[in-house]
Amino acid sequence: MKRLLPCALFFLLGSSPAGAVDERDPATVITQAITRILEVLDSHRAEFTQNPELLRNVVRENMLPLIDVVYSARLVLGRAGRGVSTEQLLAFSDALSNVLINRYSDNLIEFSSDRQIQVMPLKGKNTDKLTRVRTRIKLTRGGFIPVDYAFHRTDEGWKAFDVTVEGISYVITFRNQISPRVRAEGIDKVTADIIAGNVSLDE
């Protein structure tokens, strides 16, 4: 059963054909993905609690296609990304996005779809290239956590590249944590450390 579940979920949720341009607007993209994840979570909570890896798979399948992991990784690297080969960049961005998705997923386990996720109306500076989707996750004890996603327009449609929780951006915060290490130790070492779980990516 445990091994079957991820496969079943994959078919159930489907996957968009590669190369197609996603014409949905960013707010719809994020709302649909989160709603879908929470629905699956609601119906399989017991299994997911026992085996968090299953939920991570669901989150990965639903979130990864929405994220421009390479762009995100380049922002985190900044100047330290100079002279890095494409293979190195891809390996680094894979490792980074994997850890982030796992963290996101592990925090999600306590949430359910009746816990409202509210998408706020667009405000501020939004261009046809860059926009921000502001969401609020309501807490049962009252109040909410603001979670914002930064999107940019790519050839495949709108893709997210940054998450901001309570005003603290992942890209901006980890830039100063990771790029000095890459400059000092080289990207291969840092990538290996991220995969081995030796790099703290906590906020």
Add this chain to the structure above:
Amino acid sequence: MIRFEPVKMRSLLSSACAVLFALLLTACASQPATMTDPEQDPWESYNRKMHAFNMGLDQAIFRPVAKSYDFIMPDAPQRGVRNFFRNLAYPVTFLNLLLQGRFEDSLTATGRFLVNSTVGLLGFFDVASKEDIPYYDEDFGQTMAVWGWKDSRYLVMPFFGPFTPRDVLGRGFYGFFYPPSYYAREHNNYVPIVVDLITLRASLLTFDDDIESAHDPYALIRDAYLQRREFLIYDGDPPVPDYDAMLEDY
């Protein structure tokens, strides 16, 4: 209230001074001289030293105290006490909403304060949040930012940690109006303000592991603090960061 005999007090003070001096020495020992954010943090080399001093002090005194409190007090009453102090600070929030010209919000804030002070039993229960009455986070530092003092550089204060000059000034005003500090001044009784600080530190214990395991804890605290302030100044909708500039020298 605790009272010390003069002699006891003096020896206590001198040993405290010795501890502080030792901490300052270790703080000055070794720090990289690089500038990681020259624009917002031009005082980085001083700030790093003060950060190291604060961390030492935190290790030695504040964290153990907060941890003991966290160990003794169950979660529910802990939250209650936090709510109580948060509610006490709300008249100051109200004042700042007025100063920022947000009259309608200041009425909502009054409603929140009244509900929590009565139905919420002196503020121990945050009934207003359950009822979806919005919570505004405003202080004098934010008010000065709204008035035009937008950028203020990063400054690590001894004992108090992350600040900017603008927010130091703002905190000064706050200390003047905040009921527990007023009470401390007028009645020479520091118990409420000390309890407030202990519970505040205890509420931040969850971040300790993350900060400790970070590659550069100083930069982590600074970056998180400055972003959080910006977020509060703009009431949750700050300008989108200039991501393109981050790639410029890529």
